[in-house]
Amino acid sequence: MKEALYYDKSQDGGVRCRLCPQFCRIKEGAKGFCGVRINQGGSLYTLNYGRVASLALDPVEKKPLYHFHPGGMILSAGTVGCNLSCLFCQNWSISREVQTPTEPMTVEDLIVQARRLDSFGIAYTYNEPFIWYEFVVEAAEAARGAGLKNVLVTNGFVNPEPLAELLPYIDAANIDIKSIRDDFYKKVCSGGAGPVLETIKAMAGRCHVELTNLLIPTLNDSPEDISGLVDWIAANVGPNIPLHFSRYFPCYKMTIPPTPPEKLFEAQAIAEKKLKHVHLGNI
Structure with a gap:
């Protein structure tokens, strides 16, 4: 284990994690929402460092x-744990089953692996990379020094200081970006939309950013949902940011039938009125 970054100690032996907007208050011997940060002896430790x-x-x-480097191959690494609990999670076996x-x-x-495989960089992906924070910070700094690119595939649910x-x-x-609506995040993902929107604004312009929106029938695929998302993107980060609409399939705890392909084409038509790069996935 490695002592975690971004937490506060309290006099009663508890800790308060400040890595993400869950702001978990963790008693002695207990774990945070992510399942991989544990209070031992009044200090917070990460259980997935180097795993x-x-x-x-x-x-x-x-x-x-x-x-971004189209046609390139990138070494992709992930661990266990996540700070959201999406009912439709496609990687639940590592994100929730810690x-x-x-x-x-x-x-x-x-x-060494990245160089051996002739990868142009390292992608921190599969689970939520911000929950692997201590390792990712060290790896990203070392990779940059080795001439490799660093890529995050993230839910964006992180606090401003660690970001x-x-x-x-x-x-x-x-x-x-799961939805533009906060109620969707609370009901379906156990999170909130606001911090994700702030992360997008903070990262856009500082590095190359592309966005993904998984369209789930009856939950976030209405024309109003799509227009609201597209309007926010165009107004806050501009028309040049690529947006990927991805087709949903039943997974984990969600049994809603798959998204009809025509819903993705409808979303693409709405988005292309304001955004220049709109892509469809999983179809």
Whole structure:
């Protein structure tokens, strides 16, 4: 284990994690919402530092990033844990099942692997990379020194201070914006929309950013939902930011039937009125 960053101690032996907007208050021996940060002896420790659950060489388009090193291959690494609990999670076996087996890996191991596989960089992905924060900060700084690019595939649900510390080492990010509506985040993801929108604004212009929106029938696929999302993007980050609409399939705790392809084409038509780069995925 490694002592966590961004937390406060209290006199009663509890701690308050400040990494993400969950702001977990954690008693002695208990874990935070993410499942991988534990209070031991009145100090907060991370359980997933240097632990890898998934490692693969992927096309960068799979992240999805269509406008960053197109055609390139990138070493992709992830661990366990997440600070949201989306009912439709496609990677629930590592994001919510934090007892999934992992393998030890040092920062140096990761860089050696990237070079051996002729990867142009490292993508922190599969689970939520901000929950792997202590490792990702060290790895991103070392990778930058080794001439490698750093990519985040993230839900964007993070506090401004830790984001600001990591951002100078990040070259590109795909941020998953679940919905423009806060009630969707609260009901379906156990989170909130506001911090994600602030993350998007903070990262846009500082690194290459693309956005992904998973369209789920009856929950966030109405013309009003799409227009609201597109209007916010155009007004706050501009028309040049790429937006990916992705097709939903039943997974984890959600049994709603798959998104009809025509819904994605409808969303694309709405978005292309204000955005220049609109892509469809999972169809």
